[in-house]
Each structure stands twice: as C-alpha cells, then as structure tokens.
Amino acid sequence: MGKGFYISKPLGFVLFGLGAGAVLTIFALSVVYVQEKRKNEVNARDGTRIVTTAAPHRTSAPSNEAWDKYRLPDALLPEYYNVTLWPRLVPDEEGMYIFTGKSGVVFTCLKETNLILIHSNELNFTLTSEMHHAKLTGLGGTSAPAILETWFQTQTQFMVIQLKRKLQVGKSYWLYTEFHGELSDNLGGFYRSEYTENDVKKVVATTQMQPTAARNVFPCFDEPSMKAVFHLTLLHPPGTVALSNDNQEVLQTRFEPTEKMSTYLLAFVVSEFTNIRSPPEIRIWGRREAIESCQGDYALNVTFPILKYLENYYNTTYPLSKSDQIALPDFAAGAMENWGLVTYRELSLFYDPKVSSNEDKEWVVTVITHELAHMWFGNLVTMRWWNDLWLNEGFASYVSYLAADYVEPTWNIKDLMVQQQVQKAFDVDSLVSSHPLSSREDEVITPDQIDQLFDTITYSKGAAILRMLSEFLTESIFANGLHNYLHEYAYSNTVYTDLWKKLQEVTSINEIMNRWILQMGFPVVTIDTRTGSITQQHFLIHPEAVVDNYEWFVPITWLKSGSNMGQHWLLTKTASYEPMKTDTDWLLANLNVTGYYRVNYDPQNWERLLTQLNSDHKVIPVLNRGQIIDDAFNLARADIINITLALRTTKYLYEEKEYIPWESAVRNLEYFFLMFDRTEVYGPLQGIYGKGKLKYCMVCVTSVYRYNQINAVSMACKTGVKGCSELTRMWYRQWMKNPDTNPYGKCFSKYLEYSIDPNLIRKQDITYAIVYIADNVIGQPLVWDFVRANWEHITKDFDDGSFFSGGLINGITKKFSTEFELQQLCCLIFIFWKPFTFDMQAIERAIEQTKANIKWISENKAQVMNWLIEQSD
Structure with a gap:
C-alpha cells in the first residue's frame, strides 16, 4: 500500500460523499509554512556573538533532479565521522537552549559526480573561509574540486553542494561543517529533558535519532545502509557526565570509535545522572534519587542473564565491550536500541517494588529483552531500508518473550504472546486499512511514510509471523538459521529474503512466507467436520469490505477429541480431509495458536466444543480455550457466526481458573460494554457478568495468576458489584482530599486542560492522559470536543511516531457507533488534515471501525438483549 497522499477506495467514497466543495478546505489548510531559524547564535568556543549567513532554502515541484528525490544517490559512501557537540544546559538571553557543533565526514566516491548530497534538517551553518557552508578536502594526495554553490533543499532535507568539477571514483574526501541548532523539548534529534531534584531544576541533553532525526543533529548520510564509524566528542559543564555508544577515555568527553553502524543507532547523553553497575561493564543510569x-536494581539483575541467553540463542558473542542502559524523564517511545547505550522511558527501565505492580515488572523485563535482542538483530545486521522494518521490530518483539521466559521462568510469559501480540495484530489486520508487512522500497520514501511503519502491524504481526515460522521449522532450526544469517551479514545490511536464504539451507520457505509478508491481512480457516472440507478466506471485521482475493499457505495443526493429529498444509483456497465418523468426536484446529489465522467450524462441531468446555475444559489446552472465545467473538463481529454462539463460550468460565481464557473473555466483553454503555442493554449486561457465577469466580481465582486480580477488580467495578463500587469510591474520596497526591483538581475538563501543559503533564504522556479520560462514558464526549478544539496544538507533538497519533485517535473514537459520530469523524479530515502527516492513516482506520460498529449494533443489539434476558431467568 502506498503511503503519504494515498487514500483507500472506501475512504475515498466517504470523502466524496461529504461534498466536493470541502476539497478546497484541504488545499487551504495544507499550505506548508517554513520558518527560518534565527541566524545569530553564541559562538561555540568563546561565547561571543557571531553572524551566520544562511544558505538558500529551496522548495520545488517534483523533478528529476537528485536533490528533489528523498533517497540518497549511490555515488558516495561514508567511512567515518568526527563529530564534536556542545549542548548548552542553560538558556541564553533569549530563553533558548542551543547546541553547537563541528562535524567532518570521510567518504569515498563510488561513481563520478559533481554533486554532494548530505542530509541536514533544522541546522544553521557557519560560513567557512571560502564563504561556503562546508569545506571539502581531498585525502591521500587527491585534490578536491572547488565548491560552486551550496543550498538547502527543505522538502527532501538535503544540504546540496555543487562542485566545479567531478569527484574521482575510488578517491576519498573530507567534508567539514560548523553549525548550531536548538536543544528543544520535542523529544526528537538532540533534545532536552527536564526534572527537579531537591527543588532544583535539572536539564539533560539526550538523543532520539530513529528513524530520520540524526540529520537534525549534524550533517550525515542518514540512511540505514550508509553505515560508518563515529568518533564523538561531547563538551559539557562540570558536574555532568557524558555517555555515548562506546566507552569513554579519561576525560569522559571523547569516546572510543564506535563499531560500523547506522546513523539512527547513534546516541549520546549529557546529564547529572548516576549509575549502578555489575561486571562485565553493565551499567544502569538514571536520576540520582x-x-x-534501588529502582534500577531489577534491570541490573536481569541484564547479564538476558545477554548470556541471547548470546546462546544467536550462538554469537555480544558485539560490544559494554552495555549502558539509561532511564530518561522525557522519552517519546518505550525505549530505543542504540548500540551500547539503550535509552528508556523511566517506567520501562525502573521498577520500584514498593509501588510498582507485577505488570510493571513484566513490562520492564520484556522491554529490556526487546532492546537487547536488537544488539544483534537490527544493530549488528541492519535492514537495508525501512520497508523491512518489520523484520527488525517483529523479531525483537518475538525474541523478547523467549528471553523474558528464561529470566522469569515461573511467569509463563511466552503464553502471553498470543494475546499481547497475535490477537493485538488481528485487531488491526482485520481492517481494509491494514497494510502488508513488507512493501517495495519506492513505496516508503518520505520521513512521514517511514514514521507510518512504526505501528502494530510492524511490531505485533511481525512477531506473530516469526513465531509461526519458528514453530513449523522448529525453534532449533530457526535459531541455527539466525546464527548463519548474523555470521554472514555482520556489520552490513540486508533485505528480508537474505534471512529466508539462510533458513532455506534447511528447508524451502520462500514461497510460503512471501504470502504472509507481501499480502495484508490473514485468513479465517473454516473446517466442516460433516463433509471434510477445509476452506480459507480473507478475514475482515467489516463483512461488506472488499479487498483483493488473497490466499495463504496455512500450517494446520489440530486436535481430534484430545489427540494430536500433527501438522498439515492448506495450500489452496479449498481442500478436504476425512470427515468425522461419529457425532461425539470434536475437532480443534490451530493448536496453541501457533498459526496466524482464525478458525471457524460447522455448527455441530461448535456445539461439541462447547459441550467439552462445560464438561471438562482442561482437555483443551489453555491457549486454545482462550482462542475459542476470541475467535468466536470476532467471527460474530464479522457476521460469520451468530452472536449468541460467541456469548455461550463464556458460560463455562465459572469453572475456569486460568488467566488467558478469562482475559480473552474480558477483552471481548469490553467491546459489548463500549457499544452498549449508552443503551438499555447495559443493565442486563451488568447483571449477567457482574452478579452471577462469573463474578464469583473472577474474585475467587485472584491468587492463581497475578493478572486475574486486575481482571477481577476491573470487571467487578464495571458491572456494578456493590463492594467494588464502595471501595473505589472510598479510595477516590481519600485521594481527592490529599493535595500532595492530587494536584489536578476535581473535574475532567480541568484535567484535560492540564494534559496539554508540559509543566503539569509531560509531552510523552499526553496520549495516555487523554485516552484514560476517554475510557469513561462521561469523559469521552468531553475528550472528543477538547481534542478537536486543540487538534493542532496536540498533534504538533506527534511528529516522531504513529504510535502516538494512532493511539490517541483510536482511544477517543473506539466508542463511536452512530451515524452522527461517523460524520463528525469524517469532517475531522477536511478540517484538520495536512499533507505529509500520518494522522490520515489513523483516521482512516477509525472511520472503518466506526462503520463496522454501526452495522454490528444494528444487527446484534436485539439478539444480545434477548439472550441476556434469557440467562437472567
């Protein structure tokens, strides 16, 4: 699927229906304003005022000129950089935080050219003695051509240097620049994070380069395949410590050269942080308090075992001499896998046993394992271009569960992958607005198109597909292929088919896996036990949606009345097997949910499965008990089976003591509460799932699995159980009386105002604060009005990843289920949408989901109401 200006056909029809006149609004609102940075800054060395003459900034219509294309030409290849940076941790007289820098890069000419293109964005440059913005020198006795002209191509983010003659093939050159930029608080590039310690404000200078922000820090060839060695020096005030990807020398300012690596993996921090450490050279950094x-102790204790596990899993030694991990007060993502200096949100690295939950502890260990898995897969071997980002992130997401299971073997954490990754991916991948895991390189060009890839499909579907591959290959064969892959491509770049080649040394997978990688979506496999027919079709949550006629190579594993029948392949749309010979045998497909597909059966087999659940549910594996519930509810939402069949899968739960089936039920019933909390169905829904045997069991099994306590309290309060309501109201009243723990006042509207004040709620937490309020039936309309009124102010902070805008839009629209709400959502596009932003994709998904909600309610409301009434009799 194309990105950027792409609009799907379904969305196109909706927009057309709103009136052609509104199109004018798009063009009126899509004007791009480019504000020039101030030209007078403080000299990096002596503090005197200097004047810089900015090179021309050009924007132009698309052309065949190299500087109007977003990809670098293949004429130059960097070898190493020398970069010196000086971040100012106090504001200047104009109230701005700045950094100054000097950078030199050695590159080799691969093809004759009189043009140097190097990425640069939001930087101001000092003129050299030749009155240019860069200085070029030949190396090894080579004379460098003179610079004819320099300018900045704003749209494609290039510094363009035209030369009077061509560079020589095979020769190396040195390009030197001096520059300065803003050390802003936008959570990207080289930015500042602030916190208070002993009533004193502290400033941290830190970085987030992924995916395309290294160019905001110094001029560089900012593409993953342009690997180079980095020599870094940081100037910083007394009392602070400087960190970077590699070890420090005595002064703690100049660092050893890095390994050969991509620009997006570079990181450095200047702070007053302290650390705890353990041999061999593992350190956890953070605020002194x-x-x-001891909030970093858990991370320190698990890091070495995780690294040793990964060394064994990859059969490859850890590539670096040290491992630094640092918790930052302000950080947009959960964490970032910078090679040797991993950066985290504080809640992703710190665990405080006095106040943190078990869920917090699990989050810490899975984030650490995810990031450390990247030290090999992603950093040592890196994707050639961002269209294969899924391989980096999906793999790290998958391996994180294996490593976490090794470190915490009593948690059964591998089982959680089904709900946290597989089913999470199903939710997004069942929409027409989904996209394939991998696309052509020329479909992912602009920074905004790259940003769009950091989504649920890339992370969760990527993990689910790799889990499926590992299962049908076996984990040992899969791991052996990974070792061969890492060994052959160390310190270089690959495409995903390079991994297939290594795995195909033991078995043929290319044709099988390409169906899962290059096609969006997934199948529902329908098994008719009466006739022996097996069919597959593209599963879509909106039953009237139209997509391409895909088919997959599906690994089918199944149980027949409890007996494992092995693995078979569904290679076409239809196939057959021997039908059931008795009326009592039941069949269950997708054993332990290792395959990335849903399963439907003939009505008779559904009944036999329900009978088995109600008589002896433990005969069915626990993951499949959760699968039966999740598949049934989603098949009903897609109008494939009757809604009452889905509801009946929950009746056996009064005997269930395992977390996973309960979580599937709670998660799917949440959709009912979302859809019906403003209707007459809500009361009977509360009655059945709050005051009967299900409620009793939810409370009685809290000691069996740590998460069941969360589900028990949540369900009890949601369904109006008196004891829970009274308890939480009491807690709330106590909290409201304490000004130290409740600084935010008494009402939703006031809290919403605080959510966009970075002095009260950090920018990294804006989405969470707003969505939490939207989860409340009273708060949701307030949030919707607030977000529309403050749209531009809010979205300007989401320039660094679609997780944030996507999470915001999904969170505030997931209750939408009326035609009026659909029209409001569609109008949001015309009023606020701007080209080259990723908000469009999130809104498109919300529109599709809202249409599906409207249809689902109209078709199922009466049936659900009648079933609930019948159960209460």
Whole structure:
C-alpha cells in the first residue's frame, strides 16, 4: 500500500460523499509554512556573538533532479565521522537552549559526480573561509574540486553542494561543517529533558535519532545502509557526565570509535545522572534519587542473564565491550536500541517494588529483552531500508518473550504472546486499512511514510509471523538459521529474503512466507467436520469490505477429541480431509495458536466444543480455550457466526481458573460494554457478568495468576458489584482530599486542560492522559470536543511516531457507533488534515471501525438483549 497522499477506495467514497466543495478546505489548510531559524547564535568556543549567513532554502515541484528525490544517490559512501557537540544546559538571553557543533565526514566516491548530497534538517551553518557552508578536502594526495554553490533543499532535507568539477571514483574526501541548532523539548534529534531534584531544576541533553532525526543533529548520510564509524566528542559543564555508544577515555568527553553502524543507532547523553553497575561493564543510569532508591536494581539483575541467553540463542558473542542502559524523564517511545547505550522511558527501565505492580515488572523485563535482542538483530545486521522494518521490530518483539521466559521462568510469559501480540495484530489486520508487512522500497520514501511503519502491524504481526515460522521449522532450526544469517551479514545490511536464504539451507520457505509478508491481512480457516472440507478466506471485521482475493499457505495443526493429529498444509483456497465418523468426536484446529489465522467450524462441531468446555475444559489446552472465545467473538463481529454462539463460550468460565481464557473473555466483553454503555442493554449486561457465577469466580481465582486480580477488580467495578463500587469510591474520596497526591483538581475538563501543559503533564504522556479520560462514558464526549478544539496544538507533538497519533485517535473514537459520530469523524479530515502527516492513516482506520460498529449494533443489539434476558431467568 502506498503511503503519504494515498487514500483507500472506501475512504475515498466517504470523502466524496461529504461534498466536493470541502476539497478546497484541504488545499487551504495544507499550505506548508517554513520558518527560518534565527541566524545569530553564541559562538561555540568563546561565547561571543557571531553572524551566520544562511544558505538558500529551496522548495520545488517534483523533478528529476537528485536533490528533489528523498533517497540518497549511490555515488558516495561514508567511512567515518568526527563529530564534536556542545549542548548548552542553560538558556541564553533569549530563553533558548542551543547546541553547537563541528562535524567532518570521510567518504569515498563510488561513481563520478559533481554533486554532494548530505542530509541536514533544522541546522544553521557557519560560513567557512571560502564563504561556503562546508569545506571539502581531498585525502591521500587527491585534490578536491572547488565548491560552486551550496543550498538547502527543505522538502527532501538535503544540504546540496555543487562542485566545479567531478569527484574521482575510488578517491576519498573530507567534508567539514560548523553549525548550531536548538536543544528543544520535542523529544526528537538532540533534545532536552527536564526534572527537579531537591527543588532544583535539572536539564539533560539526550538523543532520539530513529528513524530520520540524526540529520537534525549534524550533517550525515542518514540512511540505514550508509553505515560508518563515529568518533564523538561531547563538551559539557562540570558536574555532568557524558555517555555515548562506546566507552569513554579519561576525560569522559571523547569516546572510543564506535563499531560500523547506522546513523539512527547513534546516541549520546549529557546529564547529572548516576549509575549502578555489575561486571562485565553493565551499567544502569538514571536520576540520582531513583538509582539510590534501588529502582534500577531489577534491570541490573536481569541484564547479564538476558545477554548470556541471547548470546546462546544467536550462538554469537555480544558485539560490544559494554552495555549502558539509561532511564530518561522525557522519552517519546518505550525505549530505543542504540548500540551500547539503550535509552528508556523511566517506567520501562525502573521498577520500584514498593509501588510498582507485577505488570510493571513484566513490562520492564520484556522491554529490556526487546532492546537487547536488537544488539544483534537490527544493530549488528541492519535492514537495508525501512520497508523491512518489520523484520527488525517483529523479531525483537518475538525474541523478547523467549528471553523474558528464561529470566522469569515461573511467569509463563511466552503464553502471553498470543494475546499481547497475535490477537493485538488481528485487531488491526482485520481492517481494509491494514497494510502488508513488507512493501517495495519506492513505496516508503518520505520521513512521514517511514514514521507510518512504526505501528502494530510492524511490531505485533511481525512477531506473530516469526513465531509461526519458528514453530513449523522448529525453534532449533530457526535459531541455527539466525546464527548463519548474523555470521554472514555482520556489520552490513540486508533485505528480508537474505534471512529466508539462510533458513532455506534447511528447508524451502520462500514461497510460503512471501504470502504472509507481501499480502495484508490473514485468513479465517473454516473446517466442516460433516463433509471434510477445509476452506480459507480473507478475514475482515467489516463483512461488506472488499479487498483483493488473497490466499495463504496455512500450517494446520489440530486436535481430534484430545489427540494430536500433527501438522498439515492448506495450500489452496479449498481442500478436504476425512470427515468425522461419529457425532461425539470434536475437532480443534490451530493448536496453541501457533498459526496466524482464525478458525471457524460447522455448527455441530461448535456445539461439541462447547459441550467439552462445560464438561471438562482442561482437555483443551489453555491457549486454545482462550482462542475459542476470541475467535468466536470476532467471527460474530464479522457476521460469520451468530452472536449468541460467541456469548455461550463464556458460560463455562465459572469453572475456569486460568488467566488467558478469562482475559480473552474480558477483552471481548469490553467491546459489548463500549457499544452498549449508552443503551438499555447495559443493565442486563451488568447483571449477567457482574452478579452471577462469573463474578464469583473472577474474585475467587485472584491468587492463581497475578493478572486475574486486575481482571477481577476491573470487571467487578464495571458491572456494578456493590463492594467494588464502595471501595473505589472510598479510595477516590481519600485521594481527592490529599493535595500532595492530587494536584489536578476535581473535574475532567480541568484535567484535560492540564494534559496539554508540559509543566503539569509531560509531552510523552499526553496520549495516555487523554485516552484514560476517554475510557469513561462521561469523559469521552468531553475528550472528543477538547481534542478537536486543540487538534493542532496536540498533534504538533506527534511528529516522531504513529504510535502516538494512532493511539490517541483510536482511544477517543473506539466508542463511536452512530451515524452522527461517523460524520463528525469524517469532517475531522477536511478540517484538520495536512499533507505529509500520518494522522490520515489513523483516521482512516477509525472511520472503518466506526462503520463496522454501526452495522454490528444494528444487527446484534436485539439478539444480545434477548439472550441476556434469557440467562437472567
């Protein structure tokens, strides 16, 4: 699927229906304003005022000129950089935080050219003695051509240097620049994070380069395949410490050269942080108060075992001499796998046993394992271009569960992958607005198109597909192929088919896996036990949606009345097997949910499965008990089976003591509460799932699995159980009386105003704060009005990843289920949408989901109401 200006056909028809006149609004609102950075800054060395003459900034219509294309030409290849940066941790007289820098890069000419293109964005440059914005020198006795002209191509983010003659093939050159930029608080590039310690404000200078922000820090060839060695020096005030990807020398300012690596993996921090450490050279960094209160201890304790597990899993030694991990007060993502200096949100690295939950602890260990898995897969071997980002992130997501299971073997954490990754991916991948895991390189060009790839499909579907591949290959064969892959391509770049080649040394997978990688969506496999027919079709949550006629190579594993029947392949749309010979045998497909597909059966087999659940549910594996519930509810939402059949899968739960089936039920019933909390169905829904045997069991099994306590309290409060309501109201009243723990006042509207004030709620937490309020039936309309009124102010902070805008839009629209709400959502596009933003994709998904909700309610409301009434009799 194309990105950027692409609009799907279904969305196109909706927009057309709103009136052609509104199109004018798009063009009026899509004007791009480019504001020039101030030209007078403080000299990096002596503090005197200097004047810089900015090179021309050009924008132009698309052309065949190299500088109007987003990809670098293949004429130059960097070898190493020398970069010196000086971040100012106090504001200047104009109230701005700045950084100054000097950078030199050695590159080799691969093809004759009189043009140097190097990425640069939001930087101001000092003129050299030749009155240009860069200086070019030949190396090894080579004379460098003179610079004819320099300018900045704003749209494609290039510094363009035209030369008077061509560079020589095979020769190396040195390009030198001096520059300065803003150390802003936008959570990207080289930015500042602030916190208070002993009533004193502290400033941290830190980085987030992924995916395309290294160019905001210094001029560089900012593409993953342009790997180079980095020599870094940081200038910083007394009392602070400087960190980077590699070890420090005595002064703690100049660092050893890095390994050969991509620009997006570079990181450095200047702070007053302290650390705890363990041999061999593992350190956890953070605020002094947090470190001294032992919040980094858990991370330190698990890091070495995780690294040893991964060394064994990859059969490859850890590539670096040290491992630094640092918790930052302000950080947009959960964490970032910078090679040797992994950066985290504080809640992703710190665990405080006095206040943190078990869920917090699990989050810490899975994030750490995810990031450390990247030290090999992603950093040592890196994708050639961002269209294969899924391989990096999907793989790290998959392996994180294996490593976490090794470190915490009593948690059964591998089982959680089904709900946290597989079913999470199903939700997005069942929409027409989904996209394939991998696309052509020329479909992912602009920074905004790259940003769009950091989504649920890339992470969760990627993990689910790799889990499926590992299962049908066996884990040992899969791991052996990974070792061969890492060994052959170390310190270089690959495409996903390079991994297939290594795995195909033991078995043929290319044709099988390409169906899962290059096609969006997934199948529902329908098994008719009466006739022996097996069919597959593209599963879509909106039953009237139209997509391409895909088919997959599906690995089918199944149980027949409890006996494992092995693995078979569904290679076409239809196939057959020997039908059931008795009326009592039941069949269950997709054993332990290792395949990335849903399963439907003939009505008779559904009944036999329900009978088995109600008589002896433990005969069915626990993952499949959760699968039966999740598949049934989603098949009903897609109008494939009757809604009452889905509801009946929950009746056996009064005997269920395992977390996973309960979580599937709670998660799917949540959709009913979302859809019906403003209707007459809500009361009977509360009655059945709050005051009967299901409620009793939810409370009685809290000691069996740590998450069941969360589900028990949540369901009890949602369904109006008196004891829960009274308890939480009491807690709330106590919290409201304490000004130290409740600084935000008494009402939703006031809290929403605080959510966009970075002095009260950090930018990294804006989405969470707003969505939490939207989860409340009273708060949701307030949030919707607030977000529309403050759209531009809010979305300007989401320039660094679609997880944030996507999460915001999904969170505030997931209750939408009326035609009026659909029209409001569609109008949002015309009023606020701008070209080259990723908000469009999230809104498109919300529109599709809202249409599906409207249809589902109209077709199922009466049936659900009648079933609930019948159960209450």
